[in-house]
Amino acid sequence: MGLVVERERGRVHVVEHSTNTRLATVSGMGDLSHASAVYSRDQRYAFVFGRDGGLTKVDLLRGRIVKRVVQAGNSIGGAVSQDGTVVAVSNYEPGGVRLFDAQTLDMIMDIPAAAADGSLSKVVGLVDAPGDRFVFSLYDAGEIWVADVGDRSNPIITRFPDVGRLPYDALLTPDGRFYIAGLFGEDGLALLDLWHPDRGVRRIMDNYGRGDEKLPVYKMPHLEGWAMSGQLAFVPAVGRHEVLVIDSKDWTEKGRIPVHGQPVFVMAQPAGRQVWVNFALPDNDTVQIIDTETLEIAHTLRPGPAVLHMEFTPRGERVWLSVRDDDRVAVYDTNSFERVAQLDIHKPSGIFFSSRATRIGL
Amino acid sequence: MIRTVIALFVPMLAGLAADALWASSELTDERIRQLNHMLIHDCGSCHGLTLNGGLGPALTPAAMHGKPTETIRQTIVNGRKGTPMPPFGSMLSGQEIDWLVDAIKDGITRGD
Numbered sequence: 087m088g089l090v091v092e093r094e095r096g097r098v099h100v101v102e103h104s105t106n107t108r109l110a111t112v113s114g115m116g117d118l119s120h121a122s123a124v125y126s127r128d129q130r131y132a133f134v135f136g137r138d139g140g141l142t143k144v145d146l147l148r149g150r151i152v153k154r155v156v157q158a159g160n161s162i163g164g165a166v167s168q169d170g171t172v173v174a175v176s177n178y179e180p181g182g183v184r185l186f187d188a189q190t191l192d193m194i195m196d197i198p199a200a201a202a203d204g205s206l207s208k209v210v211g212l213v214d215a216p217g218d219r220f221v222f223s224l225y226d227a228g229e230i231w232v233a234d235v236g237d238r239s240n241p242i243i244t245r246f247p248d249v250g251r252l253p254y255d256a257l258l259t260p261d262g263r264f265y266i267a268g269l270f271g272e273d274g275l276a277l278l279d280l281w282h283p284d285r286g287v288r289r290i291m292d293n294y295g296r297g298d299e300k301l302p303v304y305k306m307p308h309l310e311g312w313a314m315s316g317q318l319a320f321v322p323a324v325g326r327h328e329v330l331v332i333d334s335k336d337w338t339e340k341g342r343i344p345v346h347g348q349p350v351f352v353m354a355q356p357a358g359r360q361v362w363v364n365f366a367l368p369d370n371d372t373v374q375i376i377d378t379e380t381l382e383i384a385h386t387l388r389p390g391p392a393v394l395h396m397e398f399t400p401r402g403e404r405v406w407l408s409v410r411d412d413d414r415v416a417v418y419d420t421n422s423f424e425r426v427a428q429l430d431i432h433k434p435s436g437i438f439f440s441s442r443a444t445r446i447g448l
Numbered sequence: 449m450i451r452t453v454i455a456l457f458v459p460m461l462a463g464l465a466a467d468a469l470w471a472s473s474e475l476t477d478e479r480i481r482q483l484n485h486m487l488i489h490d491c492g493s494c495h496g497l498t499l500n501g502g503l504g505p506a507l508t509p510a511a512m513h514g515k516p517t518e519t520i521r522q523t524i525v526n527g528r529k530g531t532p533m534p535p536f537g538s539m540l541s542g543q544e545i546d547w548l549v550d551a552i553k554d555g556i557t558r559g560d
Contacts, residue, residue, distance in 0.1 A: 119493070119497035137502060302534035305490075306532060367539075
């Protein structure tokens with residue numbers, strides 16, 4: 087099961103991906119521009135983070151809101167702790183992270199993202215990490231923080247300043263070991279080995295732009311743990327129409343693949359043979375599929391105008407695409423590349439299946 | 449001499465007026481609908497679907513109060529270097545940008 091965000095109408099649709107149907111519609115979700123969701127450990131409840139600072143707990147089984155709080159002015163995402171008891175929310179306004187009890191949504195901790203000069207940064211790239219930790223990045227200050235919240239009354243925050251200009255998002259490798267923040271303000275990514283945080287943050291793929299003039303970026307790329315396929319990480323270049331391929335043995339460049347436009351989401355299919363890529367304006371009617379063995383484009387699809395988001399079924403036999411300007415979610419078979427189903431949903435944006443609950447850092 | 453100047457001036461004014469009329473009739477209803485949609489959904493992906501802000505600042509009439517029209521226009525055409533605001537000058541005509549500037553200053557209607 088899962089849900090699809092209907093961003094303009096403040097609603098989510100509970101869906102199932104066995105026969106590709108809608109089970110329920112839940113209204114009253116507030117401002118769902120750029121809404122995202124994470125799941126309770128039993129996959130029954132979704133925690134939806136809204137642009138108006140809303141945090142809403144939705145019961146997928148009963149198709150209704152269990153609890154809703156407006157916890158900040160503007161938030162973009164969150165994570166559930168390793169043990170499932172805490173929901174962390176990543177806020178733009180006020181810049182920081184807030185922790186809530188996953189059962190009751192009572193706030194249990196407030197972590198303002200204050201840089202050395204006291205100014206608050208927007209928080210991006212918030213992930214849960216093993217050992218009761220949350221890792222996140224400070225967009226304005228250019229820092230990475232690790233919060234150990236094992237002792238609720240005494241959180242331990244480790245700050246890594248000066249990781250690079252404007253980290254815009256981050257991923258955690260599926261094994262929970264490496265946190266990688268993409269930088270918007272310069273070419274490169276910042277890597278933190280959570281097994282050895284004492285080694286500090288390291289720059290990888292430095293100057294991948296080679297001094298070339300950056301192309302305009304009409305939509306921010308996104309990074310998540312699905313960047314990994316086997317030993318390789320596939321990430322969007324920023325200001326270049328390329329997918330960068332990084333060898334995770336030593337974090338050096340393995341290659342780069344020219345693509346149709348500015349990549350926004352670069353997602354490895356669970357089986358690992360394909361990486362699907364969608365794009366920013368004005369190229370957002372196209373999806374390309376990369377073969378991870380040959381590092382070549384294997385297919386190009388034109389699902390429709392404004393493909394915003396993609397979500398694979400847990401074992402990857404199908405992928406759901408939100409085609410915003412067709413007011414439709416299109417379901418594709420990843421073996422035949424044919425469209426096998428569609429759901430009529432007004433201006434669909436994020437698609438989140440409950441199997442995310444079983445993956446660290448998602 | 450004055451008669452000559454007027455003789456030259458009148459056709460020029462007429463030409464300008466004709467240009468203006470011709471120009472304002474260029475934005476069809478459908479194009480306006482598309483621009484409205486772009487403002488809400490594409491600009492809105494950073495500025496919020498209600499234009500109340502997100503990664504980018506709020507673009508509501510209240511937030512834009514006092515900002516010179518030319519500043520808003522230049523930001524849309526050229527973007528803001530060093531920030532995620534990209535240049536839209538190559539994607540939109542001068543008139544389309546004028547429409548967007550007015551929509552931002554006066555407020556827009558949601559939904560289609």
